[in-house]
Amino acid sequence: MSKKILLLSTGGTIASAPTEHGLAPAADGRELLSRIAPSVQQYQLESEDVLNLDSSNIQPEEWQVIARRVYQRHLGYDGIVITHGTDTMAYTASALSFMLPQIPIPVVFTGSQLPLADPLSDAWENLRDAFAMAASGQPGIFLCFNRKVSLGCRAVKVRTTGFDAFESVNCPYAAKVDSRGLRINPSVVRPAAGLCQLKDQLDCRVILIKLTPGFNPDIFDMLLGMDYRGIVIEAFGIGGLHFIHRDLVSKLQKVTEAGISVVVCSQCLYEASDFSVYETGKRILEKGVIQGRDMTSVAAVTKLIWALGQTQDPAQVRAFFETDLAGEITLD
Structure with a gap:
């Protein structure tokens, strides 16, 4: 039976289009899915729009919005993919690692350095890999980019333009994609040990x-x-x-x-x-x-x-x- 995966869109470069003021989020989750659907037909996919922001404008208040939506929806899916701008993606992924303890399914952040509509975009690869991780059954908050999957609380953006924009710092990658497919590192991914909770109170002082x-x-x-x-x-x-x-x-x-x-x-x-x-x-x-x-x-x-x-x-x-x-x- 195919895995049921929810795509939550929040904006970012992956959904952006040129405007007179520069790139700005434009495509919604449904459009992202319609573009990528032919290459991920093995999954049952649904989408929801949570935000439509450049990630520089995603702050602790938006972390709460995203965390609450994940908590509300996680029981109905095998995994969740969240598209997000790269500039603050590591912050959001890290924050949700603490806000959603014991999440029982994979919640995978991804995005791109070029918009999905660009013919040279890295979005296609990142989305395919993120869906594979979301279908893996490995619980936790992850960040998937450039064929590598980091724990959400270990990812750091280290490059401004390169497709290898993120690294897992001081921790092995949770998974990698190569010619053998998606390879999980069991020493990094930990099993859920209790009921998932929503601990979304924050103090940004x-x-x-x-x-x-x-x-x-x-x-x-x-x-x-x-x-x-x-x-x-x-x-x-x-x-x-x-x-x-x-x-x-x-x-x-x-x-x-x-x-x-x-x-x-x-x-x-x-x-x-x-x-x-x-x-x-x-x-x-x-x-x-x-x-x-x-x-x-x-x-x-x-x-x-x-x-x-x-x-x-x-x-x-x-x-x-x-x-x-x-x-x-x-x-x-």
Whole structure:
């Protein structure tokens, strides 16, 4: 019996057409399906339009819209494919990884670097592969692009124009497509272990800061006055922050004592941060910051937005970050 798959469209390049102001979303889900249908006849396909936006305009409020639609519809399908613009696709996929724990079916994000209507578009390949992953029976939130499937919480956009736009960072790919077909990596894909829940409360009072030499710590006083509840910092290397000339460590102590959750990751895309190695890192651990370990900045930001939506208790937020919820972090 053929698998029943739902296509949820949200706009993005894959659905775009030229306008006098540049590319803008135009095609709806039905048109996307009508174009791709001849090459995916082995599935029972249906479509729904959720949004029609350039993904730069998809923010936490839109994550909630998408997550709620997936939750409402997931029991009637073997899998769901979500077409989405590439610019923030990794953020949305990561956010849904936390908002829809124990989702029992594959939910696969995909898109393209060229519109589907372009004769050279990568959309055809990405959609075919995404439908194959959606029909695989492997539960979870995934991002499919350029014949590779990442966990939603490990994907990062690393190229602006290349068709190999996404990588799975610090985690093997969940699946790849080659001459042997769709090959699942069972060490990455985890089985659902309970009933799916919708945990869609979010708190977007979170900011990401990338440290540079000479960074002025007084900016944290401004953030205190702006009612931010969470801060993600991309530190140097394995976990360095300066405290000579400009004492960032003391300022972070003030921030954490005010009840703000601070997560510190590395600016390096690959491998884990470890703040136990150098004096600079040990100093901030003593001030109550949370180690991001090998999480991507995308996952750290989305997880913190989600965690603060569940609780305002810094101890509970820390507990969330010390737990691997969706494959987003490697714990010792």
